[in-house]
Amino acid sequence: MYAENGTKLRTGLAELLRQHRIQHRIGGRGLYTVPETTSRAERAELGRLILTYRQGVLVWCRDTAHAIDPYVVSNVTHLPPNPFVPAERDLGPLDSLKRALDATTDASNAPMPTLEDLTKRHPLPFVETWRHVARAAALSEHDINQSPGQRALTVQQALAVAGDIAAISQALIVLDRRYRNIPEWEPLRSPTQLGWAALACAADANLGAPDFSVDEHGWRPPVKLMRGPPRLGLLGALQSEHNLLVRLGTYPSALNLRLVVDSQRMISAGLADRAATVDPRLSEAWHRRAHTYGLLQRQLRNVGSLLGKGGLAAAEGANALSRLRAVPADVRPEPHLLAAFATLFARIDERIADIVDDSLQRGQLVERIQARKLDASTSKLIHQTQATFIPVTGPMATRLRAICRHRLRPGQSQTAAEAAELASRAELHAALVHEPQRRSAGPSMHL
Amino acid sequence: MLLAHASVLTEARSNLAALADTAPSIDASSAYEHVLITLDRLHDDQSPALNSARHHRDREALVRDTVIALGSLADLGVDALDVELLLSMLAAARAIERA
Numbered sequence: 001m002y003a004e005n006g007t008k009l010r011t012g013l014a015e016l017l018r019q020h021r022i023q024h025r026i027g028g029r030g031l032y033t034v035p036e037t038t039s040r041a042e043r044a045e046l047g048r049l050i051l052t053y054r055q056g057v058l059v060w061c062r063d064t065a066h067a068i069d070p071y072v073v074s075n076v077t078h079l080p081p082n083p084f085v086p087a088e089r090d091l092g093p094l095d096s097l098k099r100a101l102d103a104t105t106d107a108s109n110a111p112m113p114t115l116e117d118l119t120k121r122h123p124l125p126f127v128e129t130w131r132h133v134a135r136a137a138a139l140s141e142h143d144i145n146q147s148p149g150q151r152a153l154t155v156q157q158a159l160a161v162a163g164d165i166a167a168i169s170q171a172l173i174v175l176d177r178r179y180r181n182i183p184e185w186e187p188l189r190s191p192t193q194l195g196w197a198a199l200a201c202a203a204d205a206n207l208g209a210p211d212f213s214v215d216e217h218g219w220r221p222p223v224k225l226m227r228g229p230p231r232l233g234l235l236g237a238l239q240s241e242h243n244l245l246v247r248l249g250t251y252p253s254a255l256n257l258r259l260v261v262d263s264q265r266m267i268s269a270g271l272a273d274r275a276a277t278v279d280p281r282l283s284e285a286w287h288r289r290a291h292t293y294g295l296l297q298r299q300l301r302n303v304g305s306l307l308g309k310g311g312l313a314a315a316e317g318a319n320a321l322s323r324l325r326a327v328p329a330d331v332r333p334e335p336h337l338l339a340a341f342a343t344l345f346a347r348i349d350e351r352i353a354d355i356v357d358d359s360l361q362r363g364q365l366v367e368r369i370q371a372r373k374l375d376a377s378t379s380k381l382i383h384q385t386q387a388t389f390i391p392v393t394g395p396m397a398t399r400l401r402a403i404c405r406h407r408l409r410p411g412q413s414q415t416a417a418e419a420a421e422l423a424s425r426a427e428l429h430a431a432l433v434h435e436p437q438r439r440s441a442g443p444s445m446h447l
Numbered sequence: 448m449l450l451a452h453a454s455v456l457t458e459a460r461s462n463l464a465a466l467a468d469t470a471p472s473i474d475a476s477s478a479y480e481h482v483l484i485t486l487d488r489l490h491d492d493q494s495p496a497l498n499s500a501r502h503h504r505d506r507e508a509l510v511r512d513t514v515i516a517l518g519s520l521a522d523l524g525v526d527a528l529d530v531e532l533l534l535s536m537l538a539a540a541r542a543i544e545r546a
Contacts, residue, residue, distance in 0.1 A: 253492070255484060255487055262484075265473070269473045290473065294473075297480060298468065301464055301483065301497055302496045305492065367496070368494065368497075369495065369496055370496045370498065371450065
């Protein structure tokens with residue numbers, strides 16, 4: 001997921017930006033009290049390893065800039081007043097950054113890090129930090145790319161990534177200047193051009209409102225079915241709920257969606273009654289959830305579909321309900337089990353909201369029409385209905401979307417993980433402009 | 448689908464929806480909902496929309512009209528065994544409601 005790898009990339013670079021006296025960190029001559037522990041050849045070898053790590057990060061910046069390019073609309077693009085006149089294709093800030101990254105990456109002679117470079121722990125903490133950064137860049141390659149099956153980014157999400165690329169490029173420039181005393185160090189080609197392009201891109205991205213929900217994009221480990229015999233008691237219902245979430249990976253037909261919705265309504269109500277003595281707040285939330293699914297069920301009665309499957313999802317919903325009913329009502333549920341149900345319910349709600357939203361958008365769900373009354377004024381002997389479905393628009397679509405937006409996806413509070421991702425961005429920007437504690441007068445920060 | 452069939456189906460669906468909406472318990476509501484879903488499944492989900500104008504009647508009248516509508520589906524080409532299954536599900540839902 002981009003959240004995970006992007007955070008590691010940014011926090012690693014922020015840590016590197018806070019490290020000064022680089023020669024000392026790779027065993028070179030530092031203060032007069034610190035002896036030299038590595039030879040010049042060894043330091044040159046370490047420098048070459050760091051160069052490969054830097055090349056990995058540069059390539060990530062370049063490839064990601066190309067991947068988000070189709071989605072980015074610059075905030076400084078001026079459209080002509082006449083809509084029939086095509087807009088001039090000015091080079092936007094991202095185009096300049098792409099060119100600069102292309103030129104810098106092509107001019108670099110450093111190879112890409114090998115698998116061994118990325119996976120083998122290094123004894124020096126300084127190099128180890130670089131390894132983590134390069135590894136995050138390598139892992140992040142499959143988070144935001146143009147491969148089939150990837151969800152498309154919105155303009156605001158793409159601008160958020162553009163801002164990240166710009167900040168990371170700036171960090172590489174700062175570090176490049178700081179490392180120039182490493183033996184046989186290969187400096188970046190035309191860092192000024194790259195720096196200005198990154199600055200323009202960052203300013204452009206922050207003119208609008210970058211959408212950091214892009215952190216949710218990217219590869220995730222596949223969730224597997226919990227096979228085998230049903231677990232005992234409430235665990236069995238939990239197992240079926242988990243399997244239901246997995247089965248909802250495919251889009252269900254309207255009929256199967258109604259069955260799933262009904263099962264969720266019943267399970268929520270049943271669990272709410274059992275949780276009343278253990279966790280009243282959870283019980284209240286699940287009563288609300290049951291009511292929400294009741295509302296959704298009413299709306300879905302007038303909705304049909306010509307596509308979709310979801311028979312296995314409906315079966316898992318029925319399994320969960322039957323297993324819940326099999327548990328005696330006087331069994332007191334354990335709090336950790338209720339927490340597991342709450343987590344699964346939140347994910348199922350989100351998935352069902354996604355299914356309804358996407359199905360409405362793609363025309364997969366259609367609205368039933370009223371049967372016409374018999375018209376005795378025509379001479380036709382056989383009266384047939386002319387059409388069965390129409391696209392879901394108007395009040396029906398509004399009601400369904402309102403249920404999804406306000407009830408299935410209520411204002412989700414910021415989780416600790418989301419806060420950490422946002423903090424890592426602020427931390428990287430702060431590290432870019434930070435100044436070390438000065439021992440004496442004189443500049444020590446190089447930008 | 449002929450208009451006569453669509454009209455009977457609309458009545459059956461609307462009555463079942465009204466019964467589910469006004470059921471005294473969530474279990475009974477779900478049972479009526481399952482009858483409605485099974486009815487739609489028998490028609491390959493090609494059923495017409497609900498007629499919400501007919502909801503304001505007492506439950507006994509709703510059940511009676513639903514039984515009549517479901518029974519008349521057999522004359523309109525629906526398999527008689529499926530109709531019996533629907534009537535059985537409706538009776539089970541009624542029993543859950545009374546329990």
